[in-house]
Amino acid sequence: MASTTASAPRASVNVGKLLTRVSMLMLGIVVVYWLGRNLISSPAQFFTVGITGLSNGALYALIALGYTLVYGIIELINFAHGDLFMLGAVFSYFFLTKFLAAEGGSARNYGLLALTLVIAMAFCATINVVIERLAYRRLRDAPKLAPLITAVGMSFILQFIGLKWNGSAPRNFTTILPNTSFEFQGVVVPYTALIVVSLTIPLLVILVTLVNKTRQGRAMRATAQDKDAARLMGIDVNKTISFTFALGGAMAGAAGLMFAQSYGTVAYNLGFQLGLIAFTSAVLGGVGNLNGAVLGGFLIGLIQGFNDGLPFGPGQKWSQTMVFTILILLMVYRPAGLLGKATTEKV
Amino acid sequence: MAKGAKLRKEKQSVAVSGESLAQQSSSQNRRWTRGFIIAVVLIYVINKFYIPVAPMQVKVAFNTWLSLTSMGEIMVFILMALGLNIVVGYAGLLDLGYVAFWALGGYVAGWLMSGFFDQVTFKFGGNPAKGLPHGIHLNVFLVLIAGGIFTAIWGVIIGAPTLRLKSDYLALVTLGFGEIIPQFMVNGENIGGFNMTNGSKGINPVDNIKIFGFEFGPFALADKFLLYAALAGMMIFLSLRLRDGRLGRAWLAIREDELAASMMGVPLMRTKLASYAVGATAGGVGGVAFATLIGGVYAERFNFQISIIILSMVVLGGMGNVWGVMLGATLLAWINNTGLVQIGKIFNAATGMNVDFPSFNFLIFGVLLVLMMLFRREGFIPEARVRLIMHEDEFADVSNVTDQIKLEGHHHHESH
Amino acid sequence: MSLTNKPVLDAQNISVVFGGLVAVNDVSFAIPEGSIVSLIGPNGAGKTTFFNVLTGLYQPTSGQVIFDDKDITGLSPNKIAAGGVARTFQNIRLFGMMTAQENVMVAMHSHMKAGVFATTFKTKKQRQEESEARDFAQELLDFVGVGETTHEYARNLSYGDQRRLEVARALALRPKVLLLDEPTAGMNPNESAQFVEFVHRLRSERAVSILLIEHDMSVVMQVSERITVLDQGEKIAEGSPTEIKNNPRVIEAYLGKSGSEASQNVN
Secondary structure (H helix, E strand, C coil): CCCCCCCCCCCCHHHHHHHHHHHHHHHHHHHHHHHHHHHHHCHHHHHHHHHHHHHHHHHHHHHHHHHHHHHHHHCCCCCCHHHHHHHHHHHHHHHHHHHCCCCCCCHHHHHHHHHHHHHHHHHHHHHHHHHHHHCHHHHCCCCCHHHHHHHHHHHHHHHHHHHHHHCCCCEECCCCCCCCEEEECCEEEEHHHHHHHHHHHHHHHHHHHHHHHCHHHHHHHHHHHCHHHHHHCCCCHHHHHHHHHHHHHHHHHHHHHHHHHHHCEECCCHHHHHHHHHHHHHHHHCCCCHHHHHHHHHHHHHHHHHHHHCCCCCCHHHHHHHHHHHHHHHHHHCCCCCCCCCCCCCC | CCCHHHHHHHHHHHHHHHHHHHHHHHHHHHHHHHHHHHHHHHHHHHHHHHHHHCCHHHHHHHHHHCCHHHHHHHHHHHHHHHHHHHHHHHCCCCCCCCHHHHHHHHHHHHHHEECCCCCCEEEEECCCCCCCCCEEEECHHHHHHHHHHHHHHHHHHHHHHHCCCCHHHHHHHHHHHHHHHHHHHHHCCCECCECCCCHHHCECCECCEEECCEEECCCCHHHHHHHHHHHHHHHHHHHHHHHCCHHHHHHHHHHHCHHHHHHCCCCHHHHHHHHHHHHHHHHHHHHHHHHHHHCCECHHHCCHHHHHHHHHHHHHHCCCCHHHHHHHHHHHHHHHHHHHHHHHHHHHHHHCCCCCHHHHHHHHHHHHHHHHHHHCCCCCCCCHHHHHHHCHHHHHHHHHHHHHHHHHHHHHHHCC | CHHHCCEEEEEEEEEEEECCEEEEEEEEEEEECCCEEEEECCCCCCHHHHHHHHCCCCCCCEEEEEECCEECCCCCHHHHHHHCEEECCCCCCCCCCCEHHHHHHHCCHHHCCCCHHHHHHCCHHHHHHHHHHHHHHHHHHHHHCCHHHCCCEHHHCCHHHHHHHHHHHHHCCCCCEEEEECCCCCCCHHHHHHHHHHHHHHHHHHCCEEEEECCCHHHHHHHCCEEEEEECCEEEEEECHHHHHCCHHHHHHHHCCCHHHHHHHCC
């Protein structure tokens, strides 16, 4: 019985709705004014930060997919997912930069980069599957509080691994991807942005095809809707859930590598904040909705880019506050996200 | 079914055992209360009267393993863990941003009992430090009350729009809030040109406490400890009383089945808000207390880790169980402020290694949360009902079977 | 007969649409004061949805619910409950880990006042309120016949006792209308027969009007003064048990067009 029309009614619903509309409208006007003023006063910078934002957005989208896949199938906010991304970044640094000594952009190094991409994805996929197998699976029928708290604990454990592996200080290194950029009509376009976006889009396409078109994807969707029914149809639910965690983990691994290569720095505490931002993206798009996660990722990237980079605006030190304020407003006014559907409880 | 009247007499004998169940819990409470008071008095007396005259080794041992600062901190954490317990343990709402209330309370102390706002000079029962006559200096009790009220208001502001969300969404919103508030404090040295929080430099010193003419200087740690213990004691009392009353029942009902609770006339929003506000108040009072303990407020101390440490205290002790949470808070606060460092020193001295023990707190709290959830969800001193709730999945099959057995037995009974 | 009394609860032209699906279509239904009426229909007929509209869980797409001369359409469930419309659940929803007494006392929440302050300091008023509530809870537990289980956790009660406890909990709201959602589900014929007597006692001793959703036809026929039949969201018949028994549309709805479907449609 999923429907917005039948969701719990409230007496104050009309006053509340009106208030919501008005405040949303005012917020919209403020945002439009803010963007408009910046666009007119410094158009080149506007597009420059927009491109940076989109490039970050691609990373957010990749991480957000992991949240959304897992939430879609077992209704768990996997707090550890951001830290999995961090481990992906740290792993790719140690494997590619230290172990394979791949620094700077030679042909050999680009080959190794492609190799590392695959290995980092496998690495994070494995960790994610193991976490599910060891912890979440045993709590599948437990009250919701239990897996949530477990996920928070897992996040701490992964952070600890990152801390011991990477050290407490961030590590800076020379990337394979060029850190130069070109200019087009005054708009600065970093090459990394182009590479990140052009690597992300095929990954997203592959993932969406996998979920929508393949047998394994159908099993995922069936399991997400009703585990018991799926089991009766002969679907191996455990395997399907493991597969979902593997997919989400792989996306986090890819994002980790791309982050490391576009910023040339890794730190053990990357995961917490990027994870939260990515989760906000997932919520913005509608948790459980793949397209939504991608849309949300790019939107949040843009918003953050504008916030951080526009000459007339709050600036970078309010970046986190900005994103979390969006998260809170969303949760309050549109918990279903842009592309999601609200649900009500069965009686 | 008209056996009610007949059972009146039977009931009395059964009710006796029922009453004794209630008595059991109240006698348990009495024992724990006595234990708490004895422990507090003992710590106070030893530190106040024995330590100053004690041999050097004893002094050193106490200072390393059971320093008064750490004891005071433990009391503050008991207070806050019990506050979070009302939200998480009683009402079943996962709050991952509890540190925000601690921070807000801390800044209330920073604002109302220090020389920070030197644009004004206002003294009301306060105790300005020498050479800092300006600023606002209120009496510590007033500040505690103000901190509690201020955070309660914030609790309602945050809670009102978010408490109707599903539990996992609520966790995230509170987490976001727990991030925003400290960031605001860090950035708050220039809010439209006004220095509100002094940024990452923090506000210090916070005035020494002065009660009835007695000043608790930086070395009057034993007296301060007594004050914090009294605050913790008040929170214990409040928690126990609330649990057995109208609100406590409504909270437990919401924790078990929100929808059924609302169908029984329990207003969900208001009841959840009440738990949130009480929890926030405790956090705020804890914030004021902590600021007076360390004599300052520092934005960087209010991080996500603290929220998780306090949550761990609640989980370890057994969600909803006042005494369990108290012990959980004592143990974890001690490990966090003393244990890890001291054990690390001993370990490193003994092995000649150089292991950074405090960095292991990530691992300790992470593993603790995971293992507790996997193997002992009810905590170490569980309330009977929490044990049942947290193992609902495992008990479900068993209870179905017993239900059937009972049902069959019932049929016999009824067919007479 | 009580059917001629003024309705205490009056649902007028209720429709509920989920997405594109019409779950309840223009159903009007009244509960006369002091009556015992039933709502029946095959599975998926919209009975529980209709129930959920009456108790405020769903907002009807159109139509009005009048209770006690007041429009309660769209009020929140807890306000409707506090106002005097109480219900039980098809699949028992007790607070399993609270005692029987606490379960009943939860439902007195809206009639009690003690807040944080009064509870903390156990003011005289609060103590009096609590002891009155405890007495009333015991009275209700005795009334439904589980008076000896006061301090037992609800989940440890037998199935039959849990059903009774649910009624006691509903009564704690001091309702004018009691909605019972399949109260005899899981009972044997013997218990069902006793249930009929119990419903009459409920009405006479607790002064409530009663609406039943029920599958057990023998119970429905014995206890109801009026029966309303829903099928696929529409009201297809209303009348006395004898009238309903002989109504061809009802028979068709229950047995389907061919006999082979009967076993699937009738629960």
